[in-house]
Amino acid sequence: MPDLNEQQIRKLVEEAVNQLGSNASGTAVEQVVHEAVQRMQPGSVTPPPPVQAPGQNRIIVTAFGKNRTGILAGLTGVLAEANCDILDLSQKILQEFFTIMLLVDISSSSLSFDQVKEKVVQTGDTLGLKVIIQHEDIFNTMHRV
Amino acid sequence: MPIALEEILETIRMTEVEHFDIRTVTMGISLLDCRSDDFKRLKTNIYDKIMRTAAEHVAIAQQVESNYGISIANKRISVTPLAIAADGFYKEDFIELAQTMDRAADELGIDYLGGFSALVQKGFTRGDHSLIQAIPEALSITNHICSSVNVASTKAGINMDAVGMMGEAIKQTAEKTADRLAIGCAKLVVFANVPEDNPFIAGAFHGVSEPDVVINVGISGPGVILRAIKEAPDDLDFASLGERIRRMAFKITRAGEFIGKEVAAKQNVPYGIVDISLAPTPLPGDSVADILKAMGLEDVGATGTTAALALLNDSVKRGGLMASSHVGGMSGAFIPVSEDEGMIKAAQNGHISLEKLEAMTSVCSVGLDMVAVPGKTPASVLAGMIADECAIGMTNNKTTAVRVIPVPGKDVGDMVDYGGLLGAAPIMPVSQLNNSLFINRGGRLPAPTKGINN
Structure with a gap:
């Protein structure tokens, strides 16, 4: 072997x-x-x-909500379960309000985009977060020449 | 360079707060290969081709919406002008074809199907005549079918016989759909210099020089532009104001083109153009009128409104042209009254008149759009409105159009509410002076010397 x-x-x-x-x-x-x-x-x-070559299927997870313990653990936990690779992370807490952005490579996951989306949005619901998931390409298109 | 959190939040603010969406992804389908001298066969060919070609259009558009988090408000189809595809047949046949196409749209889950159309700027074929006669009935018994007729061009002049006929057609359509506030007229538009790749309704059709199938896309983003203007300091000069609009127009055009290309690629059909018209919606803040107000006008209709619109239109074009190789369709700001919250308020307050709207149409697309007028307005007055808009379009070598709704039983001061993207319109006053001698002269109004440019 x-x-x-x-x-x-x-x-x-x-x-x-x-x-x-x-x-x-x-x-x-x-x-x-x-x-x-x-x-x-x-x-x-x-x-x-x-x-699929790594990097071909990258998504951006953005979550908003009231800050509380376990938000990051919840989101990253569900992504880890789905075999998704977190490449970048940035977050801001403004008073009580929490914003997080995760750049995630889902090419090594056995789940489809829609399945990952459903799982993460569900987890977000239980944490009181509004979660938006989009393919990275749309941001590159709009913000990079 | 990695995408910054601020850029992600800006995109999300555009879609979630400022109502930026893709107004339409329109699949253009040629019906030229459906032609037959046997009516039953023609009908079957048209139905089969639409069903076969657009089988996945709605599902794929929904998948792209989900993948990129940008909503596509409408999924539409445009077809070859039916007067060409079904030339040689009669009024009743055209009505039947409208029903057939409506059934196809229904089964496919399509919002609107455009192309119940004729191009008669220089004269009529038998099919053109039959189609125009069929319009009132066809629009009254279908839900998704939209009709457009081009009656003028800078090259050909204005076909005044067609202008007169369209005045009558609008009047009859209003009467036939009187029980639904004349909604048939919201699906009927009369053009000068019509573009052949327009994805927007009611004027969408699939031109004869287009490929067999194509995907065109139209964007909607007045809310995004509005924010850019509102954030500008009061003393910012016009060039800098224009630059702010350009930057936003660039971003939304890039998004529109990207979404259009994705929808096209997944269906394995060519991508055509992005139409960079700023299409408003009746939602608060998603208004072209509000943009003009934010530039420093008390309300639209104030002196300076036309200049403000000219700046907006030009800046959107500059940003859009930088963003996309293939810009087409109308590509200018829309100023429909009923579909724009700011326009509705200005009309209710008497700040904007039809005369001012007409002046504004000389610097933007499209024309007198979604304007409700008293039900008593005679066909010749409607024809006069069309002739005036055609004159502006013909002389200035640009697209202009009239989508006017003479609502039976309603008069100035009343409101009509269509709901959804069509919005609500106050009945606006229009000159009822007699022009029938002028309209009934008939013949063609000669093309301007500008049209002879070789």
Whole structure:
């Protein structure tokens, strides 16, 4: 077994879960992982499955609301659960009012944009936050020439 | 350079507070390949082509809205002027085709379908005649169909026979939809120098030189411009005021073009143009009139209003042209009365008159738009309004238009409320002096020498 970095291990697990779904059993997972590892070996004839390049699917999460404990933990927790990579973070607290912006790479997540959006907005609701999620491209388009 | 928090908050303020949205993503569909000498086949071809081509238009536009957090208020379709696609058929056939297209729009979830149109600036084909005769009935029995007729151009002059016919058509449309405050007239517009790639209703149609299918986009952002003006100090000079407008127009045009390209790419159809007209809505703060007031006028209608509008229009164009390679459609500020909260108030207070609106149309798009006049107004007066606007458009080589609503049973002082984007309009006074001898002369008003520019 070659040395694998975290990103590769994550991909392996996701691939196994995607292929097997509810039929996952010990041997079945082993089989899928074995095949995937074979593909990663140098000189392997099977080309690796196309994956979205990191940075191609970046979203901006903006949340507003009254400041309270656990806001950052709640938002980052749900993003971590969904395997989303937080690249940048900035926040401002004006008196009681809390604004946070997260730049998040969702290309390594097994969830779609809509699913990530739904999860984060739901978490925001429980924390009393208004959450807006947009692809990063719209900001680059409007604010960069 | 990474995006700063302030830039993100500015974008969110635009969409959440200042009502910046994409007014429309309009799919233009050519009907030229639907033609047939068999009416049933023509009807089936048109229905099938619209259903097939726009099958995913609404769903994809909604997906793009969700991805980028910018609302697309309307999803629309424009088609080849029906007088061309269905030339050779009769009034009743055109009415039936309007119903067929209305059914398609309904099934697709489209807000409006434009293209019940004819281009008659130089004369009529049989199809043009039949379509114009069919307009009142077609608009009274459909919900989504919009009609436009081009009656003048700088090259061809003004077809005064068509002007007279359109005065009658507007009058009849008002009467046929009298039970709904003459709403049919809100879906009927008469043009001079009509653009063939306009995404906005009621004048949208798919020109004959356009590709088979195309996506055009129209933006709506008076609220954003208003903030830029309101934040300016009182002694800021005009060039600097213009620069503030340019910066905002740049940002909203970039967003509009980006959204249009996304919707086009996901449907695998070409992207056409962004129309940088500032389309107002009846929502508070989303008003072109308020922008003019914020420049330092007590109300629209004050002397200086036309100059203020000229500055606004030019600044929006400068910003928009920098932002996009393909600007088209009308691309100028809209001043519809019923769709603009500031205009409604100014009309109610008697500050703005039809005469002043007419003057303003010489420096902006589009013309006398969503203006309600007394129901007793005769067709010849309506035709006179059209002729005056056409003269401005023809002589100045620009688009002008008339969308006027003579509301049956209503008179000056009454209000009519259509709800939604169409808004509410006070009935405005219009000169009832007799002009029928002039209108009935007929023939073509010759093109100006300006049109001979080769």
